[in-house]
Amino acid sequence: MNAVIQEHNSSSIHAAPVAKPVVRPAPGAGFDLDALRSHMLVQMHKLEAGKALYRAGQPFRSLFLVHAGFLKNTLVSEDGRERVTAFHMRGDVLGTEAIGTSMHVCSAVALDSSVVWEVPYTCLLRAGAADPSLQARLADILAAEMRNDRRWMLAQSTLGAEQRVASFLLHMAARHEDLGFSGRRFMLRMSRMDIASFLALKHETVTRALSHLADLGCIRIQLRDVQITDPSRLEQLSQQNERIH
Amino acid sequence: MNAVIQEHNSSSIHAAPVAKPVVRPAPGAGFDLDALRSHMLVQMHKLEAGKALYRAGQPFRSLFLVHAGFLKNTLVSEDGRERVTAFHMRGDVLGTEAIGTSMHVCSAVALDSSVVWEVPYTCLLRAGAADPSLQARLADILAAEMRNDRRWMLAQSTLGAEQRVASFLLHMAARHEDLGFSGRRFMLRMSRMDIASFLALKHETVTRALSHLADLGCIRIQLRDVQITDPSRLEQLSQQNERIH
DNA sequence: CGACAGTTTGAAAAAATTCAACGGAAGTGG
């Protein structure tokens, strides 16, 4: 089990800027795996970077609990427009957006080699009847995801490009810290395009914002290796508008 | 019960552009009220336009099923930035974003005189243990709301201002039609500012987009009275980019 | 090595915002 985590840490990382190799038990977000196992068969899946966990159009049958790795969730419209709606890591639950439908509308793609546990949805519902705390947990997870979505909706309508990028970095830092890794230095697992899509910007704009934040001295960034050198300044920049050209 | 609907139809409407006074039983979105009543006490509340159903900071105890009227849901950040995250009408469930927390983070405000049924959340959970279909229903509602949020997130990152406004009008039209009203002519219950906030635009931009759509001849609009004169053209404009200055 | 996807930067263009002004509708209080 820990071996998987180790594998995760070292995969596709070269300079390996991982400060704390401490792996916390399980974050408050997801399901308690042991509780699930007492009710149903939970199957493990390993995914290489680039592979899809599910794709829009496939039948919806299961939720997936992320055990290790990093994935993105993308929504595609009929006319081909696409957007990254969320990034997921250890403790997150994937596939929730398909609940109540027969087919996936979103695709979930691994951005790093990942390990997930498959939770058949009908089994989960059946288990919820026996264990009421489970259904409450499911509702909590869905609502938390909704709050998260809305947080970013708020950011998009009220924050400029640079502020959004700053917020994004801080958010990623916080998530890494929650999992016991360094919030000061980490690897972005997604491309500039993915970040851009998620923040409703173009990839050039993201690059420019990152370069500018680096110029201001609050971060250092090389490709996907991020160091937050001045967190409080970055925090400040994520809220106010300090534009020095 | 129908009297309430009648009251709703005529309130704050002058030219009264309501074509079909047909009121459909209950849309697929929300809960079945009778099913809920067999499990718990469901209280009714009436709200005048402008009054809040709940506000950020208040303790979370109940969900609300909209029976009549029109409400907006707004998210406010600590530093005062605000945004409309959703509009709700008959059949929708409000308060879901607070599930799993003790306090509301959002405010729900009536934009027209409204009637809601209060569903105490702990009662709902308890009822879910007895009636498993109820918990599945709750999950469905939450997931549907998530899909809706993401639909708009996609729109914001891939559509221009005018396209977003066109999409918005079509969406409102469809919702009105679902409820048995005319999808061709209806009253916007919210201000330009509210639309702008929801679409991540400024109110002037929304006005300009509406004026331009009217110039192109696919809608007619006077203040909040909307007529969709060329739905297929509007549909087209909501996807492609046809800019005639 | 060479191809290639991802990243960076610059300059021009487009889109949306800001600022400002005005007109109309609704509401208040005499």
Add this chain to the structure above:
DNA sequence: CCACTTCCGTTGAATTTTTTCAAACTGTCG
């Protein structure tokens, strides 16, 4: 009912922000 105020909506012009287009550069991988 009118005067007055306030909120909402519209429009124009200048400005800012973001995008688009183009080119170059950098690791990665076969």
